Amino acid sequence: xxxxxxxxxxxxxxxxxxxxxxxxxxxxxxxxxxxxxxxxxxxxxxxxxxxxxxxxxxxxxxxxxxxxxxxxxxxxxxxxxxxxxxxxxxxxxxxxxxxxxxxxxxxxxxxxxxxxxxxxxxxxxxxxxxxxxxxxxxxxxxxxxxxxxxxxxxxxxxxxxxxxxxxxxxxxxxxxxxxxxxxxxxxxxxxxxxxxxxxxxxxxxxxxxxxxxxxxxxxxxxxxxxxxxxxxxxxxxxxxxxxxxxxxxxxxxxxxxxxxxxxxxxxxxxxxxxxxxxxxxxxxxxxxxxxxxxxxxxxxxxxxxxxxxxxxxxxxxxxxxxxxxxxxxxxxxxxxxxxxxxxxxxxxxxxxxxxxxxxxxxxxxxxxxxxxxxxxxxxxxxxxxxxxxxxxxxxxxxxxxxxxxxxxxxxxxxxxxxxxxxxxxxxxxxxxxxxxxxxxxxxxxxxxxxxxxxxxxxxxxxxxxxxxxxxxxxxxxxxxxxxxxxxxxxxxxxxxxxxxxxxxxxxxxxxxxxxxxxxxxxxxxxxxxxxxxxxxxx
Numbered sequence: 271x272x273x274x275x276x277x278x279x280x281x282x283x284x285x286x287x288x289x290x291x292x293x294x295x296x297x298x299x300x301x302x303x304x305x306x307x308x309x310x311x312x313x314x315x316x317x318x319x320x321x322x323x324x325x326x327x328x329x330x331x332x333x334x335x336x337x338x339x340x341x342x343x344x345x346x347x348x349x350x351x352x353x354x355x356x357x358x359x360x361x362x363x364x365x366x367x368x369x370x371x372x373x374x375x376x377x378x379x380x381x382x383x384x385x386x387x388x389x390x391x392x393x394x395x396x397x398x399x400x401x402x403x404x405x406x407x408x409x410x411x412x413x414x415x416x417x418x419x420x421x422x423x424x425x426x427x428x429x430x431x432x433x434x435x436x437x438x439x440x441x442x443x444x445x446x447x448x449x450x451x452x453x454x455x456x457x458x459x460x461x462x463x464x465x466x467x468x469x470x471x472x473x474x475x476x477x478x479x480x481x482x483x484x485x486x487x488x489x490x491x492x493x494x495x496x497x498x499x500x501x502x503x504x505x506x507x508x509x510x511x512x513x514x515x516x517x518x519x520x521x522x523x524x525x526x527x528x529x530x531x532x533x534x535x536x537x538x539x540x541x542x543x544x545x546x547x548x549x550x551x552x553x554x555x556x557x558x559x560x561x562x563x564x565x566x567x568x569x570x571x572x573x574x575x576x577x578x579x580x581x582x583x584x585x586x587x588x589x590x591x592x593x594x595x596x597x598x599x600x601x602x603x604x605x606x607x608x609x610x611x612x613x614x615x616x617x618x619x620x621x622x623x624x625x626x627x628x629x630x631x632x633x634x635x636x637x638x639x640x641x642x643x644x645x646x647x648x649x650x651x652x653x654x655x656x657x658x659x660x661x662x663x664x665x666x667x668x669x670x671x672x673x674x675x676x677x678x679x680x681x682x683x684x685x686x687x688x689x690x691x692x693x694x695x696x697x698x699x700x701x702x703x704x705x706x707x708x709x710x711x712x713x714x715x716x717x718x719x720x721x722x723x724x725x726x727x728x729x730x731x732x733x734x735x736x737x738x739x740x741x742x743x744x745x746x747x748x749x750x751x752x753x754x755x756x757x758x759x760x761x762x763x764x765x766x767x768x769x770x771x772x773x774x775x776x777x778x779x780x781x782x783x784x785x786x787x788x789x790x791x792x793x794x795x796x797x798x799x800x801x802x803x804x805x806x807x808x
Contacts, residue, residue, distance in 0.1 A: 299398055300327050300430050305439035307396070311775035312420050313751055314479055314758035315768075316445040324398050325437035327430075328354070328422060331373040334364045337380040342408025347378050349534075350415050357422065357782070358436065376401040376418075378411050386410065390450070390481075394418065394443040401438070409536045413479050417443060420477075424778045449713075451676065451726025452757035453482030453540075454685070454750055456742075457733040459489035459551075460572070461511050462518035467739045469531050474747070474783060476535035478754035483532060484540040484607060484728060487520075487597075490550035490569045490577055494519045495541070499592045500556065506568075507551035512734055514570045526600050533602070540640065541597050544609030545590070546579040546616050546624045553577065559586055561616065572734045575614030581624040591631050598635040606632045611642035611659065622648040629654055646671065655725060659684075662717045674725040677713050683753060685731035685745050689788055695735045696745055705773075705790045709752035710766050729753040740786040747780060747787035748773055770794075 302325035312319075336347040347364045354362050362376075381404035386393070392405040392414030403418065405411040418438075426434040454475055456463065472483060487495045493507030496519060508519035520528070529539050545552075546561070550569045553560035560566055561578035579586050598606060608628050613621055625641065625648035632639040639645075639654040643664035646656045652672035658665045659678045668675055677683070680700035687703040688696035701707075714721050729750050736742050751773060755764060770793055778798040780787050789795055 300435065302327065302427070302430065302437045305437065307421075307439040307441035307443070310421055310439060311772040312417060313769075313772050313776065314755035315763045315772070316417065316443050317760065317763070318444040319441065320443075321439065321441040322397075324440040326396050326398060326401055326440060327374060327435045328358075328360070328362075328438055329374075329431065329433050329435040330360065331370055331433070332362055332376065333366075333368055333372045333374075334362055334376045334378065336365060336378040338365060340380045340408070343378055343380055343411060345534075346408050346411045346415055347376075349412070350376070350378075350418065353415075353419055354422065357419075357424075358426070358434075360434070360436075374399055376403070378403045378415075379405075380408075380411075381406060385444070388446050388450075391446040392417075392443075393445075396421075396438060396440045396442070398440065412536045413447075414443075414445070416477055416479055417445065420779075424782075447479070447758045448760050449724065449726035449757045451482055451728070452480045452754060453484055453676070453726065453728035454480060454746070454753070455484035455486060455542075455678075455728055455730035457486040457489070457686075457731060458494045458520075459486050459492045459511075459544075459733070461513075461515075461733040461737045462492060462494060462508075463733075463739065463742065464518070465520070465524050465527055467742070468528050470739065470783075471742070471746075472528075472532055472535055472537060474785065475750070475754075476537055477779070478751055479758050480750070480754050481536060482538050482540060482726070482728065484542060484730070485528075486542045486544065486730075486732075488543045488545075488551060488609075489548045490574070491571075492517050492519075493551040493555065495525055495597065496521045497593050497596050498522070499596065500589065502555040503552060505555070507555040510568050510570055511737075512570055512572060513737070515737065522596070522600055525597075529601060538603040538605070539601060540603060540605045540607050541601055542607035542609055542640075543590075543593055543597070544611070545628070546581055546621065547575060547577055547611065547613030548609060549579050550577040553579070556589070558583070559589060575612045578613055578616040579624070581616065581620040581627075587627055587631065590628060591634075594628075594631050594635050594637075598632075598637050601637075604638050605640050605655070606635070606637035607640040607657075608632065608645070609642060610645040613644070618647070626650060640676070643668065646673065657728070658717070658719070659730070665717055665719055669719065669723055673723075675719055675723055676725050676728050677716055677719070678728045678730055679716065682708065682711050682716075683727065683729045685729050685749060686733070686735065689790065693788075694744065695741050697735060703749065705748055705752065705788075705792055706766055706770070708749040709756065709764075709769060711756075712761055713756055714761055727753060727757045743786045744788050747785050748776065748790065748793070751776060 307321035336343040386406040395402040493503045504519040511517040557565040561580040646667035656668035657676040781798040
């Protein structure tokens with residue numbers, strides 16, 4: 271099977287791409303020391319790995335070719351070449367003629383194999399002369415590229431050839447995600463984070479095959495996205511943040527830039543406008559929204575549950591319609607998050623009425639509603655999604671309505687929880703979450719929620735205690751790397767003792783990306799000689 275697949279693909283490659291590009295000059299194979307692909311430090315762990323104990327030599331005589339008659343494959347090939355250039359300072363041509371003879375080939379191929387039954391599934395076949403990446407979609411090829419990036423060693427082997435050469439272990443990898451939804455949330459409302467900060471977070475998340483970034487765009491302390499029909503939301507509501515700093519907001523052009531950057535990484539952006547609670551910044555901007563009839567003041571603290579929209583006013587729903595309409599128009603993803611959590615001063619009947627009204631507004635604008643688990647108390651559609659963060663009872667209500675559930679249990683997945691009593695940042699109201707506790711749980715069996723009802727796993731990062739990218743990274747890394755594996759890899763392939771070794775070997779990548787991660791003493795981190803260099807943007 272393996273030989274036939276490779277033969278067919280390479281036949282296409284040689285007859286097509288190579289005849290156009292250059293004449294292959296046969297060279298003597300380089301005899302690398304034996305390798306073991308199964309022992310590579312891949313995260314998330316692939317579905318199946320079969321080593322063949324040889325190596326592919328990545329060097330200046332390597333070229334990348336891709337399927338060119340299907341959208342996205344050439345771009346994935348260029349993405350890989352750009353990352354190789356950034357990491358190794360090695361130029362690898364993509365679908366182009368080369369000034370040097372080509373001896374080894376990386377081929378990114380659109381395949382119609384029945385084994386590739388998921389749009390994110392991929393197969394990697396690595397031999398001494400070629401790397402063949404099969405996928406039925408460019409998105410699947412992009413996921414496979416992340417695996418290949420992790421297989422490229424940090425250091426070249428300069429003893430086996432005249433040129434620098436990087437040995438990549440040979441073998442076969444068959445891979446497919448356990449959950450199609452693998453996310454993290456970033457709270458830009460309590461403290462604002464810039465477009466460049468968000469882009470860097472996207473870079474890091476996508477390397478570990480996370481495919482959803484949920485942006486918490488409004489809260490009591492700040493409104494962070496421009497709404498052209500309601501300009502005071504950012505003029506007033508975006509003017510501060512926790513602690514009284516200047517705050518900030520995304521223009522719609524900023525937001526579209528983030529969405530486009532995420533799309534290049536095959537990542538979906540989910541916008542959240544939290545309501546009817548967590549709404550002080552909106553009500554300061556437009557006091558008619560406030561549910562207690564008073565004109566509020568800007569809020570710079572961290573207390574929750576004191577604010578609410580007036581759920582009886584038609585003008586409030588007209589306002590929400592405008593907000594959902596403008597954001598939905600610049601959000602290509604299928605989801606709109608309405609919040610719905612901790613609305614303590616909203617009467618229960620008013621809360622239920624509100625959620626049911628807003629669900630119809632979200633659907634009117636072509637989106638699928640997501641809300642924190644409290645929304646399951648309303649009579650809402652089975653197409654809406656409950657994000658479980660606190661209440662198992664609410665999760666069960668969602669299941670009875672036929673809703674899908676996103677798993678974000680605070681005591682397991684909240685990235686803003688402290689690692690331990692010595693943590694510099696974070697809170698601990700839900701739990702202390704050290705690196706091992708973050709990893710050692712089973713989403714597939716959590717709280718009796720059946721696997722078929724779980725949309726996926728999301729790790730939220732609330733920003734009450736962090737105000738810059740370094741502090742964000744301290745709380746997110748390394749724990750979010752573990753959540754990537756909990757989301758992608760099947761439970762039979764997950765093991766803490768094995769994972770902590772692979773995690774320790776992420777240090778060179780994290781150091782090269784200048785990630786200020788928490789170097790947990792529970793991990794024997796690999797020493798790294800690498801320092802940060804500016805990452806080239808795609």
